[in-house]
Amino acid sequence: MLIEVPEARFVLSMLWHYVAVTASQASPWFDADKLPTLIAALISIIIVLYTTYHRSSREKFKMREIAGLKAVEEAIGRATEMARPVLYTPGWGGDIQRPTTIASMNFLSHVAGKTAAYDCTLVYPTHDPVLMAVAQEVARESYARAGYPDRFRSENISYVTSSQFGYAAAVDGIISRLKPASIFLLGTFEAESLILAETGNSVGAIQIAGTDSTIQLSFFIVACDYTLIGEELFAASGYLSGDRSILASVRAQDILKVLIGLLLVIAVIWSTIDALSGHAGSGWWSF
Amino acid sequence: MKKIETRHWTFLGLFVCIGLVMLSDVKLDIPVSAQTRKMYDFIDSLPAGSVLMVSFDHEASSLPEIRPIGLVILRHAFSKGHRLIGVALLAEGTVIGYRLMLKTAAEYGREYGKDYVYLGFKPQYIAAILSMGESIPRTFPRDYLGRPYEQFALLREVDNYDDITAVISITDGSLTTHWMEYGGARYGVRVLSGMTAAMVTTFDPYVASGQMHSLVAGLRGAAEYERLINRKGGGERGMLAQTTAHLYVIGLVLLGNVIYFRSRRKRKST
């Protein structure tokens, strides 16, 4: 292989150095140390645009089944039969700028449409006033799209407090008093996750959770009925709604994962050879 | 009256176990881990007068765990003659950090303005971290008590992260990630952290990859650090409660599995 040849590795590292120096000299505006990040970002942008807009890429592709998403309909149906509300909360850790919160809003759109159709109460407490405003608009639009704009109640989507455990106490209080039949815990959660999940468990609610925090994921897996792990949360709304742009993003993520995997394999082999041969090496993988 | 369920008994059991142990005078011998020693060695090896920024990125709720960590780090830094700049990126950490700095500085006879300054709270932590990378006086034109930045001898030497040896983030959440992503990756500032034990697994990959220099984890980390600086601060006492709770949970898990396997065997036999 090319990288086994010391001369080839030397030439490649010199080439890399030349590109970086030229880039910084060509414009004092550009920080050459960030060249690898720029290349990675541009590749990612091209892949996202390709999967979103290229005709052949927009053909429908199959997503694997995700148990938590299949249970959404069942959860809302259960709440309707028991005449108890559905509670949906996005957690304390995120605000509207976080991608996880945006993924949660997409999910909310779907859940709100279902609760509108089934005439089931949707309760949405949140810690952020901007989130509250966005959630109200998302839900209002979903209710209107479902054909039931009159069923929307803006007072059910409320801001409680920005304090973490004030928020946890408030949501716990809502769960204890209203005893929702179904609880959706989707967004960025911190230490309040298990408090909410256990309280939901104590009232006998079916719980579907998803978060981007690996720690809180483990709490949710123990305490909730269904958990969306990692990027399943981002894929969730595409799975439920069939939204092409979200599905295109999922496809872009898959392509990027393959590229990252290839990069990892190449870097591992390269660094192993460098280490075994006693070569100083370029260390390009540690950018 | 509401029916007492199994979970109520588990709650009561935990309360009784910890209550009984805390009333006793048990002393624990806690060996020092490599993880805690790494931060200790770093702060210990810095030349006297090094400038460290300590950021109180936590809420009041985690005070029982965070306070021993903050105390022990501040004590070590002041004892070595380092100069500290205190900030808070979460509102609730503001007065807690201020009081901790005042208390520990007084223990070592440190002078405000010369040996340490407390700048107070800045909202929108990502913006604050990025902004300090450009200019700390522009981000905090006044200290916590409203006095101008230029008034202080320590601050006149500090313009941005280039003039700071390291940032120590005392946190109960994931705010340290932003220190690494924005302060470390963009401006090259070295990041250390004291954090609650629950957050350690989040940051292990960052320590392994070198993005974070080192961390002190939870009450155990605080207890280990107290041993290194030979000064108590609540960590060791807290470890007593923590150890009891851990043993109780282990007991519950084992009991739960015994019940599970017995009922499974019963179902198979019938």
Place this chain on the structure above:
Amino acid sequence: MNRKVALGVCFIFGLVMFAQYFSQHPTARSVNQAILEYWQIIFAFTLLVGVVSVFKNNVVQIRRGQDRSYRLITLAGLVAMPFLAFIWGIKADTPFMWVFENIQAPMQSTVFALLAFFVASASFRGFRARSIPAAILLLSALIILLSRSAIGTFIFPQMTEVADWIRNYPSMSARRAILIGIGLGSLTTSMRVILGIERTWLGGGK
């Protein structure tokens, strides 16, 4: 029209912040600094939205007679704290800080402490060795728990090393894989927002 303006502003600022990340030029850095300052000012105004919402919701619920006493306490706190702050300030040793340190902080610590009890009940309910992988997971959890207590090394001298190995190798590999997935999800979602493909943040609709 409003949505087009919002999308345009989002795209321009997204592009500017993306571009300035790769530059150390003084102009790029001052643009960055200015935008960050504006961000902090805008954030302060969003808090007003929250205050108005809390006030409105609680007044409506009080009129309906729902949980009246609790809601009156909420409103009393909402009014009292700014009053104390305006009159005496918010530095240490003011009435505002006394309320924070002696009422709010202990209440928050109390709710946080519930976590310990809930961990106990969740562990008792959830940790079952139903299969071989579950048994391995259970054993790993027990080792980690013991290593974080003070007596772990007395039971088994190499407890800490074994626990560190579990944390640093199998556990970290799994976490890194999940983090890569989450990172890619965040990346594509952020790009969709900047490029105007994702419009949920505008409040629903396409």
